Amino acid sequence: MTSTSTTVESVLALLRSAPHGDFQLEQLGREARALPVGELVYLVETRPSTEAAVLFRVLDKERALTVFEALPAPHQAELISALRTPQVADLIGDLDPDDRASLFDELPAAVAERLMHGLDADERAMTTAVLGYPRHAIGRYMSPEVLTLSPAMSVREALAHVRAHAVGPETIYLLPVVDGSRGLLGVVGLRRLLVADEQSLVGEIAHPAVHAVATDDRELVARRFSAAKLLAMPIVDGEDRLVGILTVDDAVGILAEEDHEDTARTGGAEPLPRSYLSTPILRVVRSRIVWLLVLAVSAILTVQVLEVFEDKLDQVVILALFIPLLTGTGGNTGNQAATTVTRALAVGEVRVRDLPRVVWRELRVGMVLGVVLGALGFLVAGLVYGVAIGTVMSLTLLSICTMAAIVGGLMPLVAKKVGADPAVFSNPFISTFCDATGLIIYFTIATAVLGL
Incomplete structure (x- = not known):
């Protein structure tokens, strides 16, 4: 491990030095040959395109192909643009047709066309066949090279x-x-x-x-x-x-790839097309800013709810202390339900027609969670602030947990029904919805119990 780390540091130092003379390239080649393929893939993925191209050029053909095949298609396209050497033709010709089609999707049309013409007739025909299917169809990911048998063979x-x-x-x-x-x-x-x-x-x-x-x-x-x-x-x-x-x-x-996309969107961001360390800062910002703006605008609902009940807060200031607890509990309960149902949808355990069963199931789960948390809330708030406040807290937690669990289980199914990505409808929107709705429930219960 120490030897590998030392070699990686040596390779990085050689890559950063400029200009690269023949002696340095020879030394870089020797150092690179001593690294495992996994380390080479990591270096090519995380270094700037010019440095990645230099490292790639010093690899032997077999190892270069192994590293190239391990890279995501967007990074392969960037590397090809940086190489611009006969080595590119060899790489393209050695790829499987489905991998070649994914790469061509990321390249400018003129570059892809030029590389396509460089293939032999059979490879070109197989690649064209794969490219003929829609982007998210399984035909784009199959290999048309199949060894078949006849039933009449012995x-x-x-x-x-x-x-x-x-x-x-x-x-x-x-x-x-x-x-x-x-x-x-x-x-x-x-x-x-x-x-x-x-x-x-x-x-x-x-x-x-x-x-x-x-x-x-x-x-x-x-x-x-x-x-x-x-x-x-x-x-x-x-x-x-x-x-x-x-x-x-x-x-x-x-x-x-699908799990990466769902994970990013569940957290309120768009998936990055390449590795985190090699993605430009502005591209990372762009992947996050849209959802932050959407959530910021939707969070205005929460502010408006607080404004409506401002007079209630003036009468019982202690109610303000529990707002973060209640909104956090509602958001977390909804997110848990949404994440569970989204995954169940993805693996085929749940279908849209199961919506009534999911709602009934989450209703019961939410009520049980609400009873447990409500009992704890009554005990703590009742001992410190009195029975009335404890009652408000327990009833609110029961109501919020039930509501949030139902909404969290319902949203992914609704998204699937209308043809949207269930992950997009999950955590960010559910948190905002539960915040605003939870506050309405909270102040409604407080008004009734405390006589405000």
């Missing part, structure tokens, strides 16, 4: 076929079985093929395939892929003809 013939064509396809662990028009008949796992009787026919040992249509939403397919614990999934067109295969690394990448 196991011996199938194994020979796999050995002869194992180099090109992205995976050979799951082998689709197709008819003469590429209609998907089933799949055979490589292990099943290896242990089967060599005289058996592939059609006899094949089993039905868990598959998806190329135009299906990528997140839904990736969630289904993960739930079924697959290594690969055939992708078909609208007529059940095989057009590609989705591999586990692509499914994991989709889920990671």
